[in-house]
Amino acid sequence: xxTLEQVEKLRAMANVSYDEAxxxxxxxxxxxxxxIIYLEKxxxxxxxxxxxxxxxxxxANISDxxxxxxxxxxxxxxxxxxxxxxxxxxKLGSFCLKMIRRxxxxxxxxxxxxxxxxxxxxxxxxxxxxxxxxxxxxLLIIGLFFGFRYRFTGPDCSGNTVNKAMNxxxxxxxxxxxxxxx
Numbered sequence: 656x657x658t659l660e661q662v663e664k665l666r667a668m669a670n671v672s673y674d675e676a677x678x679x680x681x682x683x684x685x686x687x688x689x690x691i692i693y694l695e696k697x698x699x700x701x702x703x704x705x706x707x708x709x710x711x712x713x714x715a716n717i718s719d720x721x722x723x724x725x726x727x728x729x730x731x732x733x734x735x736x737x738x739x740x741x742x743x744x745x746k747l748g749s750f751c752l753k754m755i756r757r758x759x760x761x762x763x764x765x766x767x768x769x770x771x772x773x774x775x776x777x778x779x780x781x782x783x784x785x786x787x788x789x790x791x792x793x794l795l796i797i798g799l800f801f802g803f804r805y806r807f808t809g810p811d812c813s814g815n816t817v818n819k820a821m822n823x824x825x826x827x828x829x830x831x832x833x834x835x836x837x
Contacts, residue, residue, distance in 0.1 A: 657685050665690050669700045761809025767802055777807065799828035 657680040665676040665687055671694060683689035694700040758778030765773040783791045795805065804825045806818045 657681055661685060661687065669694050671699055675699060757811055761807060761811050764806050764808055765798065766804045766806065772803070774808075777809070799825055800832055802829070 657677055661680055662673055662676045665671070665680060666673055668687075669676065669679075669691055671679075675694065676690070679690040679693045680687075683693055691700060695702055755778055758781060759776050761777045762774050763777055763780040764771050798805075805821045812818070
């Protein structure tokens with residue numbers, strides 16, 4: 656059973672007479688979308704320009720059989736959160752690239768008596784800590800007891816508090832070693 660509200664809505668959207676709208680709705684059991692397709696197949700409604708599909712949520716402003724972007728829209732964008740996910744992935748990717756660039760411009764140095772023995776990029780050092788911490792961390796601790804010191808150098812490491820903390824750890828290891836010798 657077709658209601659007057661459905662007939663008026665279809666009539667406004669498709670720019671057809673009441674009789675044509677009622678006939679189309681009766682033929683499609685009151686389904687607005689199917690009624691529009693029915694009218695399109697009969698040649699009473701033109702298909703949207705560029706393909707797409709009909710949206711029955713908005714009112715169509717139709718003048719001289721041309722369609723405006725108010726009721727007949729070509730839906731091309733993901734109506735879900737796809738664009739947000741892509742945007743988030745781009746931001747995450749640019750953040751990672753920025754951190755890699757910063758890590759490659761700075762270095763981690765191993766010193767023995769103020770002489771640099773090993774220098775490696777911070778990126779490589781971070782990868783060692785992430786993927787082989789059971790080797791890297793014990794070597795760093797053992798190195799402290801053999802008189803090695805560690806520091807970060809580079810454009811982003813001036814006045815670095817991490818370097819001060821590493822010097823304090825080296826001093827503590829030396830003091831512990833001296834107290835064990837006594």
